[in-house]
Each structure stands twice: as structure tokens, then as C-alpha cells.
Amino acid sequence: MPFSAQIYRERRRRLAEKTREGIAIIPTASEQIRSRDSDFPFRPVSYFYYLTGFAEPEAVLVIIAGEHERSILFCLKRDIKEEQWFGHRLGLEGAKKVSGVDEVYPISSLDKEMPWLLMDQRVVYLPGETSEWVERIKNWFVDIQIAMGKFRLHDQGDYRNAYDLLDEMRLIKQPEEISLLRQAAQISAYALNTAMRACSPGVAEYELEAVLAHKFRRENSVYAFQPIVAGGKNACILHYIENNCLLKNGDLVLMDIGCELDCYASDISRTFPVNGKFSREQKIIYKIVLAAQEAAIKRVKPGNNFFDLHRMAVRIITAGLIKHGLLTGELERLIKDKAYMRFFMHSLGHCVGLDTHDSGSKEIRDGQQVLRPGMVLTVEPGIYIQPDDATVDLKWRGIGIRIEDTVLVTESGCEILTAAAPKKIKDIEFLMRQ
Numbered sequence: 001m002p003f004s005a006q007i008y009r010e011r012r013r014r015l016a017e018k019t020r021e022g023i024a025i026i027p028t029a030s031e032q033i034r035s036r037d038s039d040f041p042f043r044p045v046s047y048f049y050y051l052t053g054f055a056e057p058e059a060v061l062v063i064i065a066g067e068h069e070r071s072i073l074f075c076l077k078r079d080i081k082e083e084q085w086f087g088h089r090l091g092l093e094g095a096k097k098v099s100g101v102d103e104v105y106p107i108s109s110l111d112k113e114m115p116w117l118l119m120d121q122r123v124v125y126l127p128g129e130t131s132e133w134v135e136r137i138k139n140w141f142v143d144i145q146i147a148m149g150k151f152r153l154h155d156q157g158d159y160r161n162a163y164d165l166l167d168e169m170r171l172i173k174q175p176e177e178i179s180l181l182r183q184a185a186q187i188s189a190y191a192l193n194t195a196m197r198a199c200s201p202g203v204a205e206y207e208l209e210a211v212l213a214h215k216f217r218r219e220n221s222v223y224a225f226q227p228i229v230a231g232g233k234n235a236c237i238l239h240y241i242e243n244n245c246l247l248k249n250g251d252l253v254l255m256d257i258g259c260e261l262d263c264y265a266s267d268i269s270r271t272f273p274v275n276g277k278f279s280r281e282q283k284i285i286y287k288i289v290l291a292a293q294e295a296a297i298k299r300v301k302p303g304n305n306f307f308d309l310h311r312m313a314v315r316i317i318t319a320g321l322i323k324h325g326l327l328t329g330e331l332e333r334l335i336k337d338k339a340y341m342r343f344f345m346h347s348l349g350h351c352v353g354l355d356t357h358d359s360g361s362k363e364i365r366d367g368q369q370v371l372r373p374g375m376v377l378t379v380e381p382g383i384y385i386q387p388d389d390a391t392v393d394l395k396w397r398g399i400g401i402r403i404e405d406t407v408l409v410t411e412s413g414c415e416i417l418t419a420a421a422p423k424k425i426k427d428i429e430f431l432m433r434q
Contacts, residue, residue: 008051138157184264
């Protein structure tokens with residue numbers, strides 16, 4: 001539990017204020033089987049955790065808005081026998097202390113209590129647009145009707161998406177969230193620096209990943225996502241996660257990594273030479289990507305549109321590709337025809353928070369949201385030249401470069417949270433000599 005119960009109470013109050021009426025049902029996840037009797041490490045659903053700070057499985061939060069606003073949490077009771085095998089549970093009292101909810105009930109009583117909680121409700125806010133909870137809620141409404149002797153077959157719920165309202169709340173990070181995001185970003189940046197120093201020809205991708213795992217666990221953090229450690233042509237695969245090849249002399253290695261600290265994520269990418277020295281061709285492509293990233297970061301400030309930053313990065317990358325013969329034609333026509341997408345096929349970035357691709361990512365990418373203080377997002381242009389692309393000179397093929405930082409939008413500009421990892425060529429080469 002990274003924050004005080006008062007913070008979670010205030011978040012629930014804000015959600016109830018947005019709903020104005022009705023009832024919101026926000027569940028977390030259950031444990032998932034990895035194989036036979038072994039489970040994956042549990043992680044709570046971000047929306048649920050945002051409102052409760054409660055990180056145990058099989059729980060449901062219910063928020064009733066209106067004059068008699070209250071919050072109810074259903075969760076697992078303590079069970080000494082289970083805890084002897086699988087670890088400590090907070091139980092009902094502990095869950096109430098952590099979350100600050102008004103009432104706590106055993107999860108086993110959910111079907112018994114929910115019909116009465118729905119008794120005078122018409123508007124129901126659900127977890128997502130197409131929720132598996134709809135049928136369950138319909139059955140609860142039927143239970144109410146039977147109990148009241150007023151059975152009717154028509155659907156009694158006005159179902160709405162609670163996540164839409166929570167996305168608005170999660171988009172702007174509060175000071176306590178920013179502090180955790182800053183810590184997570186610094187852990188990731190320093191871990192990446194250590195991996196750079198450990199890199200040399202003959203080292204395996206998984207050995208660099210092991211450096212990350214060691215650094216992350218030493219700081220009591222875990223992976224925010226499966227790390228990408230992509231040597232040579234593997235860097236041209238955007239979501240390469242096998243990490244099982246040997247790094248070769250003369251190649252680059254692209255690392256896209258991030259730790260998660262108390263459920264808050266970080267995200268950073270750096271591309272560096274396996275042998276510690278960029279070749280001429282690698283430098284040329286790297287400088288194009290770096291120029292696009294630095295220009296975009298300079299324009300991360302309140303009121304600017306992130307999609308405009310993406311278009312600016314596209315212009316810089318396209319111009320660089322024309323200059324060095326990877327694209328031929330007139331700049332404006334190539335941009336209009338999206339010819340650059342052979343080499344830069346993804347968006348400039350996404351929001352970061354409780355999820356690596358956090359609430360608001362689609363809206364900022366599409367230009368629906370202007371940048372505002374408290375937003376945390378990535379800026380990550382790249383160029384990927386496929387190893388079998390016969391339309392370009394052989395010397396360029398198999399070069400994949402992405403440079404990514406996580407940035408916080410401030411009142412006057414932005415703070416680069418991952419700045420501790422070098423990205424200028426001379427600084428990378430200097431670090432790798434250490």
C-alpha cells in the first residue's frame with residue numbers, strides 16, 4: 001500500500017461525484033494458473049487498485065453515489081490454514097484499514113448482499129464497455145423482483161462504463177503518484193546503464209536481461225512488461241521478447257525496458273553498440289532518431305497537441321531518410337503518402353501510470369487531448385530497416401533504433417524522468433568504456 005487510506009477515499013469521492021447517481025461495481029482479478037498447481041504472480045486490476053490500494057485477489061469494490069454515498073469492499077476473509085501455505089492475508093479488518101472503505105464483507109456473501117445494494121438503483125457503472133458482469137447483475141435484479149413479489153422480465157439496468165470516468169481521473173497524476181513514477185523511472189534508467197556497461201560481443205541477450213532483473217529486484221520492483229533485449233536485426237521486430245541470441249561484434253542492441261514499483265510503471269528505450277563504438281551508418285540513423293526525439297521533447301508543454309509532435313517527428317525522420325537515400329522523392333508527397341511507415345510505423349508515445357500503456361494513451365495519440373500538467377507519457381521515435389529490404393543499400397539493412405524517455409508535463413514544459421540514462425553518442429560510448 002503506497003498511499004494513505006485518505007487518498008483512496010478521496011478518489012472514490014471524486015468518482016461518486018462524477019457518477020452523480022447510481023452504483024459502480026469495480027472488481028479486481030483472480031489468480032491465474034501458470035501450470036497445473038502453480039499460479040502466475042498476482043497483480044491487481046489497475047482501476048480497482050487506484051480506488052482501494054488493496055492488492056489481494058478475488059475482491060469487488062462497490063460505490064454508491066448520491067446523498068447517502070458509501071463504499072463497500074468484498075474480499076477474502078483470513079484463513080489460517082490457507083495462509084500457512086500461501087502467505088498472509090489482510091482479511092476484512094486489514095482491507096478496511098488499507099482502503100478506508102465504509103463497509104467490508106466476505107467475498108462469499110457477494111451474491112447475497114448485491115441484490116439489496118441494487119434495490120433502489122437504476123444506473124449501474126460497470127468495469128468496461130462489454131462486461132461479463134451484465135448477466136450477473138441482471139440476475140441480481142431478478143432476485144430483487146422475486147423478493148419484492150414484483151417479477152418482470154424486462155432489463156432493469158441502465159448500464160454505463162465506469163472505466164471511462166476513471167480514465168479521466170487517472171490521466172492527470174497526483175503528487176504522490178508522480179513521486180512513485182519518478183522512482184520507477186530512475187530505477188529503470190540506472191538498470192539500463194548497468195546493462196550497457198555489461199555489454200560486449202559474445203554476451204547473450206538474456207544475460208543483459210539478467211542484469212535488469214537483478215537491479216529491479218534489489219529495489220523491490222518487478223517487470224512492468226516483458227523486456228526487449230534485441231541485438232542486430234532483432235531490433236527490427238518491435239515487440240521482440242525472446243531475448244535468446246548472442247550479441248555480435250558490429251551490431252547494435254535495442255533495449256526497451258521498465259520496472260514497476262508499487263504497481264506504477266516506467267518505460268525507457270536505449271540503443272547502443274555491442275562493442276561500444278557506433279559505426280558510420282549506425283551513427284547516421286541514430287542521429288536522425290535522436291534529433292526527432294529531442295525536438296519532440298522540447299515541445300512537450302501544456303496546451304500542445306501530442307499528435308502535432310508526432311507529425312513533427314515524422315517530418316524530421318522522413319527528411320533524414322531522404323538525405324541519406326533510404327527514401328526518394330519530395331518531402332511533402334512522401335509524408336502525405338506515409339512512405340515513412342516502412343521505417344517508422346508506430347506512434348510517438350503513450351501515457352504511463354499504473355499501466356505501462358496507461359489511461360489516455362489513445363486520446364493523446366489521436367490528438368483528442370492537449371497536454372496538461374501532471375500527464376506522464378513517453379516520447380519514443382524509431383527507425384527500423386528490415387534485414388531483407390532490397391530497396392535500400394546493404395549497409396543500412398538490419399539497423400533498428402528506438403530512443404524512448406518517460407516525461408512529466410509540468411507547468412512550463414516537461415521533466416525527463418528517465419534522464420539518468422545517456423542517449424548522446426559520445427555519452428553512450430563513454431559509459432560503455434567504463
